Amino acid sequence: MPRTVYINGRYCAPEDATVSIFDRGLLFADAIYEVAGVIDGKLLDFASHMQRLDRSLVEMRMPAPLTHDEILAVMRELVKRDQVEEGLVYMQISRGSTGDRDFLPPEGMKPTVFMFAQHKSDVTRQEFQNGIKMISAPDIRWGRRDIKTVGLMGSVFAKWTAKEAGGAEVLMHQDGYVTEGGATSFYIIKDNTIITRPLSNDILHGCTRKALLKILEDGDIGLDERLYTLDEAHSADEAFITGASTFVCPVVQIDDAVLGTGKPGPVTRRLQDIYMDFIHKDAI
Ligand SMILES: Cc1ncc(COP(=O)(O)O)c(C=O)c1O
Structure with missing residues (x-):
């Protein structure tokens, strides 16, 4: 066609x-x-x-x-x-x-x-089901990542690093703290609480992030918007990424650290279900 x-x-x-x-x-x-x-x-x-x-x-x-x-x-x-x-x-x-x-x-x-x-989504059905491996890399992008500009070579370089090490997405970090994925917002889960970096000029203000956190406002899953280190990400119970065509995708390994059982965890599965349910109703 x-x-x-x-x-x-x-x-x-x-x-x-x-x-x-x-x-x-x-x-x-x-x-x-x-x-x-x-x-x-x-x-x-x-x-x-x-x-x-x-x-x-x-x-x-x-x-x-x-x-x-x-x-x-x-x-x-x-x-x-x-x-x-x-x-x-x-x-x-x-x-x-x-x-x-x-x-x-x-x-x-x-x-x-x-x-x-x-037609292409950013993750395959298999990645959406089984989760992905992320590889960490320094965040070398410019200082106004909150503006969605097309100057994206920092992300391309980081994604190359991840791909060459067998990762489906890069996990970027700066000054010892996680920023975000190469083209996705990133979250870890510890003790039934979602931990994610607060909005600032250091990350893109994800629309999927905004929608998901709004849906979760009335639920029983906690939210802690704060800086966290790569070590914390390596020892998280679960992790996931979000994006406009990624939806909610589980992360089961970061560098050499396998998260939980190495399969998408229960909180991430719930978030996937909640979010998919929401978008089927909310899309216009
Ligand atoms: C760097 C970065 N972070 C986060 C996201 C996710 O944003 P959204 O949920 O609006 O797609 C994207 C999407 O392109 C991105 O490039």
């Missing part, structure tokens, strides 16, 4: 979607992005992604090129045209092009916007 993408107000084939070589997204990674998960052919956490997009736009001093309703309409159209049942929609907004390379952009630039849908 031919794929349809969206660029600057029109739908077209991928090979017809072109941007200038002077686009600041190419020259400076001067661009932000969002990834919304798709389940049952519907979008997950749309409002939350729009909230984070608005925040990224403000921090980057970029105007909003489309309203939330316009973005929703395009995302739905791409999901429909590409017949995506489970996967994601990617949206990128760059500052645009002046036809030259200058560090400081002038006022009033017209952003470049493109979107595409993708």
Whole structure:
């Protein structure tokens, strides 16, 4: 089936979607992005992604090129045209092009916007069922990880390290403390309490994290948002990652440390069930 993408107000084939070589997204990674998960052919956490997009736009001093309703309409159209049942929609907004390379952009630039849908989820069914191994690596990303920019080579380098050591995802750490996964939020569980790093400029503010923690507010599983070391992660009872197309995925090994029995633990299984139940009802 031919794929349809969206660029600057029109739908077209991928090979017809072109941007200038002077686009600041190419020259400076001067661009932000969002990834919304798709389940049952519907979008997950749309409002939350729009909230984070608005925040990224403000921090980057970029105007909003489309309203939330316009973005929703395009995302739905791409999901429909590409017949995506489970996967994601990617949206990128760059500052645009002046036809030259200058560090400081002038006022009033017209952003470049493109979107595409993708069938692939970030974890396989087998990983979702059996859990994954993570490999730790230093977090070498820049200091504003709360802005979802496309300058992602720090994450790519870290993910290479993990892959070469047999890990499905990297667990990044800085100054002795865990930050997050290469493209996922990370959590450990100790004595029926979820421990995760508090929001700051050091991590991306995950939409899945936000949704999951909100669902858990009234439950019997504790939450402790604090810094924790890699040693604590190695000796956790359980661990898991979350992301827009990762959902809740168990972690059964970190480096050489096998967590619990080496199989997804009971709390993680419960969280998976609770979250999957929620998204099947909540997707729009
Ligand atoms: C570094 C990082 N952390 C966390 C996440 C998870 O965020 P979300 O749940 O919004 O997909 C992502 C997703 O791309 C990410 O790249």
